[in-house]
Amino acid sequence: MADLAHADTHDDHDHKPHGWRRWVYATNHKDIGTMYLIFACTMFFIGGAMAMVIRLELFKPGLQFVDPQFFNSMTTMHALIMIFGAVMPGWTGLANWMIPMQTGAPDMALPRLNNFSFWILPFAFTLLLSSLFVPGGAPAGGWTMYPPLVLQTGASFPMLIFAIHLMGASSILGAINVVVTIMNMRAPGMTLLRMPLFVWTWLITAYLLIAVMPVLAGAVTMLLTDHFFGTTFFTAAGGGDPVMFQHIFWFFGHPEVYILILPAFGIVSEIIPTFSRKPLFGYEAMVYAVASIAFLSFIVWAHHMFTVGMPLAAQLFFMLSTMLIAVPTGVKVFNWTATMWKGSLSFEPPMLFALAFLFLFSIGGFSGLMLAIVPADYQYQDTYFVVAHFHYVLVPGAIFGMMAGVYYWLPKWTGNMYDLKLATWHFWLSTIFVNVLFFPQHFLGLAGMPRRIPDYAVQFTDWNMVSSLGGFGFGLSQLLFPYIIWKCVHGGERIGNKAWEGAHGLEWELPSPPPYHSWTTPPSDAVIARGAAH
Amino acid sequence: MSSSVAPESAEQRRRVRRSAIAWLLVAALFYFGFIVLTLVRAAK
Numbered sequence: 001m002a003d004l005a006h007a008d009t010h011d012d013h014d015h016k017p018h019g020w021r022r023w024v025y026a027t028n029h030k031d032i033g034t035m036y037l038i039f040a041c042t043m044f045f046i047g048g049a050m051a052m053v054i055r056l057e058l059f060k061p062g063l064q065f066v067d068p069q070f071f072n073s074m075t076t077m078h079a080l081i082m083i084f085g086a087v088m089p090g091w092t093g094l095a096n097w098m099i100p101m102q103t104g105a106p107d108m109a110l111p112r113l114n115n116f117s118f119w120i121l122p123f124a125f126t127l128l129l130s131s132l133f134v135p136g137g138a139p140a141g142g143w144t145m146y147p148p149l150v151l152q153t154g155a156s157f158p159m160l161i162f163a164i165h166l167m168g169a170s171s172i173l174g175a176i177n178v179v180v181t182i183m184n185m186r187a188p189g190m191t192l193l194r195m196p197l198f199v200w201t202w203l204i205t206a207y208l209l210i211a212v213m214p215v216l217a218g219a220v221t222m223l224l225t226d227h228f229f230g231t232t233f234f235t236a237a238g239g240g241d242p243v244m245f246q247h248i249f250w251f252f253g254h255p256e257v258y259i260l261i262l263p264a265f266g267i268v269s270e271i272i273p274t275f276s277r278k279p280l281f282g283y284e285a286m287v288y289a290v291a292s293i294a295f296l297s298f299i300v301w302a303h304h305m306f307t308v309g310m311p312l313a314a315q316l317f318f319m320l321s322t323m324l325i326a327v328p329t330g331v332k333v334f335n336w337t338a339t340m341w342k343g344s345l346s347f348e349p350p351m352l353f354a355l356a357f358l359f360l361f362s363i364g365g366f367s368g369l370m371l372a373i374v375p376a377d378y379q380y381q382d383t384y385f386v387v388a389h390f391h392y393v394l395v396p397g398a399i400f401g402m403m404a405g406v407y408y409w410l411p412k413w414t415g416n417m418y419d420l421k422l423a424t425w426h427f428w429l430s431t432i433f434v435n436v437l438f439f440p441q442h443f444l445g446l447a448g449m450p451r452r453i454p455d456y457a458v459q460f461t462d463w464n465m466v467s468s469l470g471g472f473g474f475g476l477s478q479l480l481f482p483y484i485i486w487k488c489v490h491g492g493e494r495i496g497n498k499a500w501e502g503a504h505g506l507e508w509e510l511p512s513p514p515p516y517h518s519w520t521t522p523p524s525d526a527v528i529a530r531g532a533a534h
Numbered sequence: 535m536s537s538s539v540a541p542e543s544a545e546q547r548r549r550v551r552r553s554a555i556a557w558l559l560v561a562a563l564f565y566f567g568f569i570v571l572t573l574v575r576a577a578k
Contacts, residue, residue, distance in 0.1 A: 109550045109553075109554065110550070110554055113554075168565075169565075172561045172565065173561075175561075176554065176557045176558060176561060179553075179557055180550060180553045180554045180557060183553055184546065184549045184550045184553055185546075185550070210557065210560065210561050210564070211564070213565070214561070214564035214565040214567070214568050215564075215568065217565055217568060217569060218568025218569055218571070218572055221568070221569045221572045221573075222572050225572060225573070231575075233572075233575075
């Protein structure tokens with residue numbers, strides 16, 4: 001009996017360190033994933049608080065609460081924090097948790113590098129956020145950092161540049177870890193075309209990260225030398241060209257958009273089959289569609305800057321290449337819809353968020369097509385129509401995709417089912433308010449309201465009030481999210497290996513919660529085949 | 535690899551090391567390449 005107990009204690013291989021060492025020296029993929037997710041959630045609320053300041057100031061015309069400089073700092077910091085602090089680390093957290101579990105690997109391939117990638121982030125964002133307290137205030141030239149405006153930034157300028165270098169380094173190291181893990185650590189039998197779509201989308205995202213983050217690093221280094229060392233890369237007076245910065249920035253910036261959204265495609269491709277109780281329609285087409293979108297993302301960058309003036313041939317090229325993205329995206333939307341066709345659908349919170357993603361991301365995609373049309377873009381550019389467009393892509397797109405993923409896998413991570421009723425409330429409140437918040441911004445933009453302004457003409461008042469009320473509602477309803485997670489971590493109905501009846505995939509073959517090390521013995525081919533239900 | 539479970543076989547360990555070094559080199563080449571190009575151009 002004693003021997004049996006001894007054997008049991010050694011079966012789990014849970015030699016986890018305790019106390020602060022477990023987190024500071026963390027090398028376990030689940031611990032690091034958890035830290036990434038907590039960090040992303042914290043940044044989501046800090047960036048969200050800045051959005052509340054923006055919507056408060058825009059509630060009515062005139063200057064009420066903040067001065068214009070601080071308002072511009074809020075728009076700049078909100079974007080930087082949400083993109084680099086909330087969405088990107090959030091995806092990396094999910095990748096850390098799920099890639100080893102879904103591929104039959106015991107852990108990420110490079111655990112110490114994983115630790116290093118994470119711990120760079122708190123330093124980067126402490127640096128960025130502390131710029132709020134230096135003379136001249138936080139950066140206020142927009143997250144795109146266009147010169148010559150950004151070169152007028154005060155003491156916070158080098159802090160911004162160094163913070164971006166740190167974020168870039170963290171992302172690249174995280175991406176290398178993902179690529180090396182997927183290419184080398186998959187269980188025997190887990191062929192590339194048996195991999196879950198979330199793993200596929202992350203593999204492609206990781207390649208994008210390795211390719212474009214260095215471009216951003218080069219661009220901001222040029223800004224740094226222009227500011228401090230007398231170079232004139234982007235200063236017309238010295239023979240430089242400010243438009244060149246925009247080309248370099250958007251060569252990074254457009255693939256970055258797909259870095260933010262591709263993992264959401266992967267998650268939705270996991271959730272819709274589960275709650276339709278059908279295999280994913282067109283698995284291989286989905287993989288090729290994601291790869292096509294990633295490839296096309298490198299040849300569309302100038303659609304962000306049609307109005308700077310460029311040859312007609314260039315305008316046509318970038319317009320048509322941008323429109324081409326609608327083809328693989330259409331394939332994906334068609335396949336998700338076809339997966340649901342004649343399925344036995346149920347509408348638990350992950351499915352609700354995935355469906356909202358499908359509808360609302362498509363709205364963002366359509367307004368993107370409108371912006372791709374050069375003569376139309378001349379009217380829309382730098383208006384609230386653009387703000388509405390990219391927020392539809394990023395909030396009910398990337399953020400809803402992430403929430404869908406958390407609600408899908410949270411029972412697996414904790415072993416407890418969360419409060420489904422409260423999560424359904426979270427879904428409906430978020431979905432209603434996100435539309436109240438962003439849909440009127442289309443009208444404002446079409447009516448000519450410029451973006452990045454703290455004050456506006458009185459004819460824009462009504463829709464701004466509606467938008468702000470939607471913003472406050474959306475912000476408040478997000479408080480439910482950490483509460484639901486906290487409640488689930490501390491208890492709830494116990495679940496077996498599978499939280500959802502229709503779920504397939506290796507992660508559902510592990511116990512809930514999974515052991516500290518996921519697959520110490522690789523899963524058999526039969527288990528892999530059962531999981532790859534496409 | 536401290537408390538984490540390391541890659542199983544020596545062969546897998548070698549593949550992980552080779553692959554990690556290759557990707558780190560590619561990333562470093564990109565990352566520092568852009569910066570060095572910038573500085574070289576700035577020095578002219």
